Amino acid sequence: MLLKSRVELLEITLLRSLNARMSLSDKDVRNYTRLKKGFEDEQKSDLWLEGLSEEWLVIHDLLLEHNNSKFQIDTLLISHDKIYPLDIKNFEGDYFVEGEKWCTSTKKEMKNPVHQQNHCVILLRSLLQDLGYHNPLEPYLIFINPEFHLYITTINPSLVFHSQINRFLKKLNTRPVKLNKRHYKIAEQLVALHIVESPYPHLPAYHYEQLEKGILCPKCFSLFSEIHGLILTCGHCGCTEGVESAVLRSVTELSLLFPDQKITTKIVRDWCKIVKSEKTIRRILGKHYKQIGHGKSANYVLPND
Numbered sequence: 001m002l003l004k005s006r007v008e009l010l011e012i013t014l015l016r017s018l019n020a021r022m023s024l025s026d027k028d029v030r031n032y033t034r035l036k037k038g039f040e041d042e043q044k045s046d047l048w049l050e051g052l053s054e055e056w057l058v059i060h061d062l063l064l065e066h067n068n069s070k071f072q073i074d075t076l077l078i079s080h081d082k083i084y085p086l087d088i089k090n091f092e093g094d095y096f097v098e099g100e101k102w103c104t105s106t107k108k109e110m111k112n113p114v115h116q117q118n119h120c121v122i123l124l125r126s127l128l129q130d131l132g133y134h135n136p137l138e139p140y141l142i143f144i145n146p147e148f149h150l151y152i153t154t155i156n157p158s159l160v161f162h163s164q165i166n167r168f169l170k171k172l173n174t175r176p177v178k179l180n181k182r183h184y185k186i187a188e189q190l191v192a193l194h195i196v197e198s199p200y201p202h203l204p205a206y207h208y209e210q211l212e213k214g215i216l217c218p219k220c221f222s223l224f225s226e227i228h229g230l231i232l233t234c235g236h237c238g239c240t241e242g243v244e245s246a247v248l249r250s251v252t253e254l255s256l257l258f259p260d261q262k263i264t265t266k267i268v269r270d271w272c273k274i275v276k277s278e279k280t281i282r283r284i285l286g287k288h289y290k291q292i293g294h295g296k297s298a299n300y301v302l303p304n305d
């Protein structure tokens with residue numbers, strides 16, 4: 001049972017929006033591309049777990065902190081008798097191990113992933129003990145890319161290569177799986193401890209006036225160029241969307257980019273640009289948001305704020 005899936009980093013969402021509305025430096029574009037590719041790879045990498053029976057608790061992408069050290073766990077499996085922290089690697093090409101050193105085929109030394117994982121496991125064990133849990137941990141490094149080969153002279157059972165994944169899943173599926181409330185409690189506590197880091201310190205500087213206004217197409221992220229009645233059409237990819245959902249998406253985007261900005265009819269009309277009717281904007285905001293105040297000073301907040 002999947003308890004926590006992987007969600008796109010807010011930093012990616014915001015960089016995508018800035019990339020469409022202003023010109024980013026080469027460095028910021030590279031950072032955006034790297035983060036996006038990383039997320040896509042991670043999503044793909046979760047597919048291999050689909051062969052796992054439903055009785056397991058699966059938690060993806062945990063960022064935790066213990067003893068002032070932050071550590072990340074790609075995937076955590078909770079079973080009746082053990083907890084499995086998995087580190088998923090999408091390395092491609094030839095690598096070799098010499099003693100404790102991991103190198104690429106061009107002899108470039110890299111961080112030893114086994115050491116990195118051991119460090120996380122020590123912190124996780126200590127965190128769990130502090131919470132009162134003493135379940136044994138069994139970590140694995142999973143190499144999901146079929147184009148990866150590791151030249152290694154000793155057998156390390158905690159490394160699982162692409163050709164071994166099916167057998168590894170079979171092995172997991174034969175283990176006793178009866179879970180009780182305590183297992184669910186561990187999972188819930190860890191998910192509650194997950195840290196969401198603020199993306200704002202990492203973003204390039206931007207301000208409202210400099211950003212291009214309009215509604216971004218949800219498929220190709222260029223600005224919608226045509227509006228007919230209540231339907232918007234993207235001149236770039238041909239995608240169409242109703243005005244209501246497009247305006248709501250844009251309000252969310254505006255609030256994420258400018259968390260302190262009050263949502264008013266005037267600012268939303270300016271932000272959306274292509275939807276000229278103030279009446280339409282007011283109707284959409286009134287339907288989905290809670291109105292605070294009246295007349296020109298009215299602003300809108302989400303109903304549960």
Ligand SMILES: [Zn+2]
Nearest residue numbers: 217220234237
């Ligand atoms: Zn488009």
